[in-house]
Amino acid sequence: MPKYAEDPAWSDVEPLPQNDGGPNPLAAIAYTEEYSEAMSYLRAVMASNDMSERVLDLTEDIINMNPAHYTVWLYRAKVLFNLNYDLRKEIDWLNDTALKHQKNYQIWQHRQTIINRLGSADGETAFIAKMFSKDPKNYHVWSYRQWLVRRFELWDEGEIEAVEGMIKEDVRNNSAWNHRWFLVFGRDSSAHKEQDVIERELEYAKKAIVLAPQNQSPWNYLRGVLRYAELPVSHVRDFALGFAPADSPDDVRSSYALDLLADVYEEQHQKEEAIKALDLLATKYDPIRARYWEYKKNLLEQPTAAA
């Protein structure tokens, strides 16, 4: 059933038919008539730079059939801006579409373009929370959230609290840990270099480790903070020993603690201890990474390792 060809509103447009590429195109799709026709009209309006309101209906029609179509989204944004369209209405429509198509990322790029133009982040955090309730590690949503925080300077607008809630929900959600890092250390001010902030972050990571010691997220965070603050890893030696007692190799509760202790021993020139820890990782607690532990052992032999 032709939709556009019989619509008087489109009678002035000459559709541009599809060209899949020669007589034997590869991976050709047998499009439905509806899709094929709508795309032919889109090609035509793009060729003539048609920015009229009817193009919004056309793009919506195509997006409903194929939300993974970056060209349609980009052209839609152009038309919206050209028409001075009510961008709040666009966001309302986007909310439904995004929830329907969880993994689509063109939607997020479009959302960013619209919100940027709109100049307001009202309601965005609530919508993001809704998305995270379905997939708390969605990479595109987290990237969008970071853009939002930077663009609207939301650093102190409930972000830390939100992320703490998510870490409480799942202490292994590494995306949430990464966002915490971004909030504390990713902003352009010097406040985060202060000693109390460093101590606070170390404590936060330690508390999370106590809950589940074999969870790499807070260990990575802990190491990140130490490196950032230029503190020696031995700063957390006693803490790590609580999960990997040096005199009791059968009672290791965290391979990450043992890994960190190997670095502590290296730093403190206790080469024999470092080798013992790395051997224990290679043979018992993390043998899939045996070659990496071996490599770290070899680094101990190099003169630069002691520096």
Place this chain on the structure above:
Amino acid sequence: MIGPRVEELSDSDAKVDDDFESMSDDELPPELTRTAWASVPELFSCPPPIRDELETQTSKLQDKTIQECLPFLTGKGLKDWQPQLNSHGIPELSRAAHVEFLQDALGDYPPQFAVMDASRMWILYWALAGLSFLGEDIAERVESMIYTFDAAQHPSGGFGGGHGQLPHLAPSYTAVLCAALGATPDSYDFIDRKAMWHWLGRMKQPGGGFSMCADGEVDTRGAFCALVIISLLNLPLELPADSPAKEAGVETFVDGLAKWIASCQSYEGGIGGAPGNEAHGAYTFCALGALCILGPPHETIPRYLNVAALVAWLSSRQYAPEGGLAGRTNKLVDGCYSHWIGGCWALVEAAVAGPGKPGAGPPPSLWSREGLIRYILCCAQGHYGLRDKPSKHPDAYHTCYNLAGFSSAQHVYSYDDAQTEGDEEEEFQGPLSAGFHWRTRDVEVGEVEGKVFDEGDRVAAMNPVYLIPWGCAEKMRRYFEGKVGF
């Protein structure tokens, strides 16, 4: 992810492929009980030694994945998968089935695949590269391939996802790689290099990076895709006069690029899509690939990245008992990371090894090749095509990147300041030729913990930066070095 994943476009998430549903032995009718694979080491047949009691969504999914993989890793309790075993007693590579799968991927698709309309050009790369890795001759596909891409070539430069679609770095990247795979003057010359140069000039950002398309996202994929295109087509490094970045004082495609990539390394050591983003396997490969085009790995990688943190993070992406690779901390193994993470190792090992010296030993091997090979042969391959994990359907994306990772596990790569092995012609001229200086050889006993594949399971060697079979990238570069002007 480097591009739209076909798997993500379908509704395959919740489904378990009936054929592969695992059951315990006592549920099996007698005719279906089978002997397990030959003795599988404890590392690949038992849950990890430490397990926290606290349950969260992440730990539940991880436990479920281990339970899902164990029957495939051991061959115990599989319902009706009776693969041919290789001489090491684990499933052999079902080469003929995967060839057929990729041939079919190049065929026609029913209407519900309209959602792939913007990612069709990816399918061409996944299928043609995958077939090449499997040793298939793709010559008879080249003419159709050229026609298909040409319909998506944009008059103002670059390639879109299809006819009439806006130019985008992802399909432009696949177009150039497929042209290289075609390996004929016709397959090289259908690309409008001058228009490509102008279009790339509009994608270059004042901050050093590249956007994927006009008004699109600026991320590490953009940097990698652009450098692959510029270096293979041997485009001038100077920005065209109409490039907006010139107004910000940027003069060349590479100005500020390595520094921008460096700003994407996260506190974990891996690299994210943009500054501040979580470390992620696919973006990490793109970042490392880009640095290995900008210069020799032992120079660019340590100059711009914290190597110790990078190696620690990469190494943590391999899990046992699965043996496979995961894309982020606390995420699950997935066959596509066989390449995105597995493919990083050749580049990182070369960086760690330092400049190649005559008579120097091989670069250190920093990961478990055996683990990945087991994951691919036992968990990632089905009857037909390769997949994320046993509960997922195979698709062209996972087939290509599992095979690329398989190739990485079967070959040793090293960087040579001279030039590519077997290439007796004169040195590469011009800038951005670092990606053409690799040497390769088959992995030897002792470099893989336990050798678990036969020669019949071997896939082709490839250029570890360009991800196309050995020699294709070098040949294309030479062709364009021989051209005067556009």
